Amino acid sequence: MNQVINQFTTRAKTYSASANWIADQGLIKAHIEAAGARPSKNVLELCCGTGMVGRNFAAAGWHICGIDLTRAMAEEANGFFPCICSPAEQVPFLDNAFDVVVLRQAYFLLENGQKVLAEAHRVLKPGGVFVFSQTVPFSTEDSPWLEHIHRTKQAQFREFFTEESLKSQLEQEFFTVKNVRRLTVQENITRWLDEAPELSVEKRAEVSALIENAPEPYRSLHKVETVNGQVLEDWNWVIFSAEKK
Ligand SMILES: C[S@@+](CC[C@H](N)C(=O)[O-])C[C@H]1O[C@@H](n2cnc3c(N)ncnc32)[C@H](O)[C@@H]1O
Numbered sequence: 001m002n003q004v005i006n007q008f009t010t011r012a013k014t015y016s017a018s019a020n021w022i023a024d025q026g027l028i029k030a031h032i033e034a035a036g037a038r039p040s041k042n043v044l045e046l047c048c049g050t051g052m053v054g055r056n057f058a059a060a061g062w063h064i065c066g067i068d069l070t071r072a073m074a075e076e077a078n079g080f081f082p083c084i085c086s087p088a089e090q091v092p093f094l095d096n097a098f099d100v101v102v103l104r105q106a107y108f109l110l111e112n113g114q115k116v117l118a119e120a121h122r123v124l125k126p127g128g129v130f131v132f133s134q135t136v137p138f139s140t141e142d143s144p145w146l147e148h149i150h151r152t153k154q155a156q157f158r159e160f161f162t163e164e165s166l167k168s169q170l171e172q173e174f175f176t177v178k179n180v181r182r183l184t185v186q187e188n189i190t191r192w193l194d195e196a197p198e199l200s201v202e203k204r205a206e207v208s209a210l211i212e213n214a215p216e217p218y219r220s221l222h223k224v225e226t227v228n229g230q231v232l233e234d235w236n237w238v239i240f241s242a243e244k245k
Helices: 002-011 025-034 052-059 071-078 113-123 143-153 163-171 189-194 201-212 218-222
Strands: 042-046 063-068 083-085 098-104 124-136 175-188 225-227 230-244
Touching: 002 071, 025 052, 025 124, 025 175, 025 230, 042 052, 042 113, 052 063, 052 098, 063 071, 071 083, 098 113, 113 124, 113 163, 124 163, 124 175, 143 201, 163 175, 163 230, 175 189, 189 201, 189 230, 201 230, 218 230
Parallel strands: 042 063, 042 098, 063 083, 098 124
Antiparallel strands: 124 230, 175 230, 225 230
């Protein structure tokens, strides 16, 4: 956990602009749609970071609060909606308190994902919706190379998930998947690496080379290209709407 806190403490001030996906309006809108057309209900965002998703829920009329393990990230989110510094493994709210719980792009960092899913399940009302999302490979063809890239970049990367393995995590004990949405967001790899101050210059070059020189079919699935010196590629997102069992 300390490694995660250190990384996101260093990045808190610049995090929101450090990758395209973080503020991508199409991706955020898909999360709000996945929650169902029920503004004015209560939403909890777990591992909310600087609260890019939560702020947009708030703007759409939902009552939102968030939690994040990294104090500096929670403080950034707290400028937009109430956010507490707390681990998602111990959510400081009562049972059946929320209509919707959201968790975007943090599951791969968790030491005990099932413990966090148990907490999401506990604080959701019966019939509540869990909106759960992450980047995943497009298929089995790009999966091994994508895992290689992520493990090279992120020292604290715990587990590599595919759409299928994320669905099994959800359905193992606590949720039933009701809807799956897939979305592609183009990422600027040069900026994503430049905005990762925890990485050495050598490590950035290593990761960039893994993408620029990726084998087929990774290159064509991710549409890897270099434009004006910037390396660009597509990332595949999966957004689950799941119901509490
Ligand atoms: C990649 S960021 C994603 C932030 C946000 N969900 C978003 O989509 O913009 C991962 C966030 O998860 C938080 N985090 C990691 N492990 C956590 C845990 N066990 N409990 C709560 N937050 C955690 C980190 O502090 C970081 O802010």
